[in-house]
Amino acid sequence: MTKILITGAQGQLAYELEQLAQHSVIALTRAQLDITQYDAVQKAVDTYQPDVVINTAAYTKVDAAEHNSEQAYAVNCLGAKNIALACEKNQIPLLHLSTDYIFDGSKNTPYLETDPASPINIYGKTKWQGEEAVRSHCEKHIILRVSAVFGQHGQNFVKTILRLAQEKETLRVVADQTMCPTPARAIAEALFTIITMPRWGTYHYCGLPAVTWYDFAKRIVQLAKEQMPLHIKELEPITTADFPTAAKRPACSVLDCTQFEKNFGPIRPHWELGLKNVITTLSTS
Numbered sequence: 001m002t003k004i005l006i007t008g009a010q011g012q013l014a015y016e017l018e019q020l021a022q023h024s025v026i027a028l029t030r031a032q033l034d035i036t037q038y039d040a041v042q043k044a045v046d047t048y049q050p051d052v053v054i055n056t057a058a059y060t061k062v063d064a065a066e067h068n069s070e071q072a073y074a075v076n077c078l079g080a081k082n083i084a085l086a087c088e089k090n091q092i093p094l095l096h097l098s099t100d101y102i103f104d105g106s107k108n109t110p111y112l113e114t115d116p117a118s119p120i121n122i123y124g125k126t127k128w129q130g131e132e133a134v135r136s137h138c139e140k141h142i143i144l145r146v147s148a149v150f151g152q153h154g155q156n157f158v159k160t161i162l163r164l165a166q167e168k169e170t171l172r173v174v175a176d177q178t179m180c181p182t183p184a185r186a187i188a189e190a191l192f193t194i195i196t197m198p199r200w201g202t203y204h205y206c207g208l209p210a211v212t213w214y215d216f217a218k219r220i221v222q223l224a225k226e227q228m229p230l231h232i233k234e235l236e237p238i239t240t241a242d243f244p245t246a247a248k249r250p251a252c253s254v255l256d257c258t259q260f261e262k263n264f265g266p267i268r269p270h271w272e273l274g275l276k277n278v279i280t281t282l283s284t285s
């Protein structure tokens, strides 16, 4: 049985990995393993001697990162480097997660793995630096770039819209940013597939089809209305300029997943199915 060490165990992706695992899993929370601490990371990897490490730990607060750039850098870059060094020393493969936000969103076709990174916010910049650290320090690595992750556990757009739709009559959502929502459960499944056929490198993985945040919110509300009482009466499309945020966001961060499908099989998820499952789970819990 494969022994997997998972970092960031309280996050939404780590939760799904633990739920789905048919392996021996050591899932460490930030309190149990702070990945910014080089000695602690080395000790954990030396002690547990896993067959593979999955690094889900990250500083994911995109707006807060603009004011906490040191912390974002420490977790997203130095933390990734610490894990890469420990994995290389022990000859253990590393599966590392990254993001569509390493791109600036100005391309009008889906981003390829080979497109140059051009992050426009601190989160994206530190995630890109983390990718580079993994590539430099750990030979046997897979970097999986995902986008707009949602699941039943933790913080995400779906849960925010559901909460606001229960509290408010009107919601305003940006309709000029396009992305591919990705169920955390599908990413967990993809990672378990990767473990069985490690083909080192960087890949894109995200849900189908691409949508704007406004259209995604509309679908969330439509589906949720069938399962729970909502207060919301109107969902208003707005522009990015109408809703200033601390961090800039890419206008279109759709990822091309052809390489993933060629190497690991056509297992890209349709986000609507994942969304229905999450809403059903949340409405009955």
Ligand SMILES: NC(=O)c1ccc[n+]([C@@H]2O[C@H](COP(=O)([O-])OP(=O)(O)OC[C@H]3O[C@@H](n4cnc5c(N)ncnc54)[C@H](OP(=O)(O)O)[C@@H]3O)[C@@H](O)[C@H]2O)c1
Residues within 6 Å of the ligand: 007, 008, 009, 010, 011, 012, 013, 014, 029, 030, 033, 034, 035, 036, 055, 056, 057, 058, 059, 060, 075, 079, 097, 098, 099, 100, 127, 145, 146, 147, 148, 149, 150, 154, 155
């Ligand atoms: N969420 C998205 O929409 C999204 C989109 C694209 C890519 N990704 C990437 O996908 C991966 C998984 O994301 P996610 O949505 O599961 O993130 P998440 O729910 O925010 O979980 C990240 C976890 O990392 C932990 N963490 C933070 N600093 C740490 C440290 N120094 N040491 C150890 N753990 C630490 C956090 O702990 P605390 O709870 O204690 O803070 C949190 O539990 C990340 O690499 C993220 O960058 C996410």
